Amino acid sequence: MKTMAEELFKEFREHSVSEFFRKNAAMLGYTGKIRSLTTIIHEGVTNAIDAAEETGVLPKIVVIIKRFDEEPEHFRVIIEDNASGIPEEFIPNVFGKMLAGTKLHRYMQSRGQQGIGVSGSVMFGQITSGKPATVITSTGNGDIIRADVMIDVDRNEGKITNVEKHKGKWRGTRVEVEVKDVTYMRSRYGPFNYLRMTAIANPHVHITFVEPDGTLTILESATDKVPERPKPMPLHPWGIMSDDLLILAKHTKSRNVVSFLSAELSRVSKRKAEEVCKLASVPPKKKPSELTWEEAERIVSAFKQVKLYAPPTSGLRPIGAADIESGMRQILNPEFVYAINRPPKVYRGGLPFIVEAGIAYGGSAGKTTDRKNENEEGEAGMELIRFANRAPLIFDQGGCAITTAMRNIDWRRYGVDPAAAQLTLFVNVASAYVPYTSAGKQSIADEPEVLDEIRTAIMEVARELRKFLYRKIKIKERQERAGVFEQHLPIIAKKAASLANVKEPDIKPLLKKVSGVDNAEEES
């Protein structure tokens, strides 16, 4: 006999994807007027960069946000890439089918784990403006396809409502989404900062950005090397959460829970799967697609009670110190920049991760008030930019382990006043198992090993900064010192000569001598 929950879940799955979307809007990033717009940009840009990287070209992304006249909360968002383009028959599926992206069932250390991909943006646009999304794409074969795409919410399917073809030599994809009920702002949470952070963490990406007021910003790429793509690999049970498990269950080809668990997860044998089912009181022969949320939760906790091999560490893909430095140098134009990547570590007994940190001083580093906007918060001082697998973490800063680690450091020891320093601190946590605090995936949990490692990484870059600042002070002091003597010794020589009624002595040898070391004597 089926439980009530099973009935409800089945209904929910089959009948209303739009309801699923609405109910999970917060989890998917579509909450708040500023954040929703940033999420649309995020989904589009993430897709665009991934697509270009998979094509093997350096990503060149164009982002345009246009405001409809006299409608402050009505925009057209345009995101264009230079990737392979999409064959016509795939357009409905790529843009129109919810929960059908390539990443949902292919777990790897990728930027795009959060959200539900570009179809979410299409859905959001459709709900708020009632208009279809426009996709312009070409695989470079001379045909440019222009298609309007809508989501058929009853069938959870993409539907092309209008299609045109043109001749032209171009390759890439351009998505245009019309949205309402969102706000454009140049705040920390807005698209501008999102793109700026993306550019820092992805120095191989070239971004052109046009804001609603027409301001053009070009974030140049700093390297011409496409980073190595992370390899897809199965998730390890230590790193999964109930929703991960349910999404996997919906896409698996396995017919029962035991074979599902051993096939889709890393380091899980049939015997272990059976053991877990027993512990979790889940029938081993149950269809994976019929798993309930409660069962999924029980399975996740049962995995913690059985012995498993730790996941392999080979799949980690950090950005690399050199790329972080060039990214920061390119975007922030700092006086000093330094980055490190730490060796791989594990948390929860075996989940591998790598922490990378970078620090930039001077130039346009730090929170600034001149980022041109009437809505600008009057901020100054040290800026923290957080990343997980290169993806900017914009929201929930307060609850993030990176923030905690930064606050736990006595910055004065490094010669830094956090309230005033022109400083940008960069932290990236790379892992297929980033311990997010919540499904919103905007902050990292305080896992002791992760927190400790972040702290160590920050202190390591801060130490280099201290050396730099110390040298800077020393040089300044030496210059000041020389200046003080150059100013006063000639006066002393002149006045002494006048007192003694003799010729003025040559002060150059003495000046040279005293400008170096201080030979003041204290009171004896």
Added chain:
Amino acid sequence: MPKKKVKMARERGHRQKASRKLTEMGQDVVNDIKNVCPPKLKIPSRSTSNIIYDEVHRYFVLGPRWGVRSAGSMKQVKKFAQLLCTADFAKELIKQGKFATLREMYYTAEGWEVGPFYDQGESDGIIEDLEAAFGLKREDLGLTPEEDGAAVYGKLVVNEDGVVIDATKAGRAGYTIPPTIDDVEFLKCKAKRVIAVETMGMYHRLVQEQAWKKFDSLIVGLKGQAARATRRFLKRANEELGLPVYLNCDGDPFGFHIAMVIISGSAKLAYINHELAVPDAKYLGVTASDIVNYKLPTDKLRELDIARLKQLQKDPRYNTKFWQSEIKKMLELGRKAEQQAFAKYGLAYVVKEYMPAKLKEVEEQEFLGR
């Protein structure tokens, strides 16, 4: 008169000595620069911990500690330059026989290459450095304080820049002691003692009652805390003219201290007390005993007075039988009295009765003491 010529030579000498010392300093600095060695100047430390009461001389002196002002120190080079600028300015003043006030010198520095002083405190500090370094008075350097000294009345004739002044013929206010008292020559003195009084009210009383004639005395009006010029005058009267100096102040801790600064010098000017203190000056009154003996009208001691008296009890300068018993007595009485309280018995009483009695007391004591 040969005696007069010796005196004249002495008077010019102190400024010439100052000029010579400044020249020597300049030469030392030039030599150091030539030898590629940062010029240095040893300056006795003027910090409180280096101010010591000298039991033998009975005034404050500087202790053995000294500091070095070095042109090779980043922190001190500016001060060193300022010091040389000040020295050069002083030497020029001496050469031209001019005087400038401390305030004028502070403003003069506005035009100096080394830049203006931050405040007059800074320029005064430099002058004190020079005074302490060479044991010279600022007056020797051609620099004078703002205020004039006090007034003198009595049988004294002085030569001030060629003008001969008789202190009995300078009007009722008497002869005003100039800040440059060291350039003044004592031509003739028929007085046998000096009586200095705290207030000008008392000064005028003594002049009117012809106390100067009656006691063969110079009357000096201190105008409160004695100016450097006044103290210098008293010192010279005591040393050059051989006159005993008597002090008459209000019978309260502040009056006591006006007298004591003349006798034993102040701690602040410890580096120059050998030129200022008059250790043999005697305090006549008003004492606590006078308050009792003369049944003077009194005021109650304020808290401030009591605190000050208690401070004085511990001050090494008051460490004599006389002062300790008078301070103790005043604290017991809880009362104080002004000099002019004697007017209770009539205006002339102080000259007719009080002063003669007191003078008899001290001079006999003095006499018997020898």
